[in-house]
Amino acid sequence: MGDYFQTIVDLDATEQDAAPLGAALLDWLIADGIVDAERTDCVLDADGYGNAPGPRYAEAVDDPEPVDLWSNGLHITTGRTVFDSGQGEAGAATCPLCATEIRLVDDTWCPIDSAWAPLAGRFGDWEKGGEGAVECPSCHRSSGIDRWSWEDDYYACGRLGLTFWNWAELTHGFEQEVRRRLGGHRTVTLRGKL
Ligand SMILES: [Zn+2]
Known part of the structure; x- marks a missing residue:
């Protein structure tokens, strides 16, 4: 077992625009019901707080089953970060x-x-x-x-990352919409386990 995560990393966000871009994405995800507005103890990132799946979470993933693990939230990381895929090695x-x-x-x-x-x-x-x-x-x-x-x-260096804990695979359309809202920035999606 283990906790599965997917992190969409923006490769182009600068030190200045990472935080406002992250905040705008979160506003959109809350408005669309993909995540809840309240920040709760539902992620495994260092600060432990994230946004749990919202009522329309299923629209972002390829499997509509609800996530019944406590670690099921979205965590947004801003600032220079080396994102990695957890277990295993870079090939x-x-x-x-x-x-x-x-x-x-x-x-x-x-x-x-x-x-x-x-x-x-x-x-x-x-x-x-x-x-x-x-x-x-x-x-x-x-x-x-x-x-x-x-x-x-396996790795990605970026200043903005969205980590979804234990969600089913994010759809291609959802990732495309995230990229569009990032102003067409290049992104990579890390998939890993802790
Ligand atoms: Zn070379």
């Missing part, structure tokens, strides 16, 4: 400049230390406001770790 990272994919695990899905070396510590650096510069082992050019992409969207 590969891809350079944004030359598109070379670096395998990060071996055949038994164990992390390869030498492959991780150029990336080590960069997430922490970026989260603290640094560049998180990674020198690509293939093209030898440097780019921020927030621009790298990850197999199965």
Whole structure:
């Protein structure tokens, strides 16, 4: 068992627009009845408070069964955050400049230390406001770790994330509407377990 989550991460939101965009999305989700207006103890994020499913929650997911777990809310995170998929490992990272994919695990899905070396510590650096510069082992050019992409969207660096705890799979249409309301920003959806 475990708690399943989906996080829609906005890859383009800036430090300035993350909070207002998050607030506008929450207003829309409450107005449409997707989540309740009241913030309650219903998520597993650090502060423990989120918005439980609302009366029209089923319109956002592909399975209308209600979520009967206590951890069933929406948590909105703002500010520089490295989102991850919880259990497991990232399989590969891809350079944004030359598109070379670096395998990060071996055949038994164990992390390869030498492959991780150029990336080590960069997430922490970026989260603290640094560049998180990674020198690509293939093209030898440097780019921020927030621009790298990850197999199965295992990681995503962003300043705005919507985490839905134990909801059935979000529909394609719902994710599209979220993107539209984010002004057409690029998003990725992480799916994982804790
Ligand atoms: Zn490269």
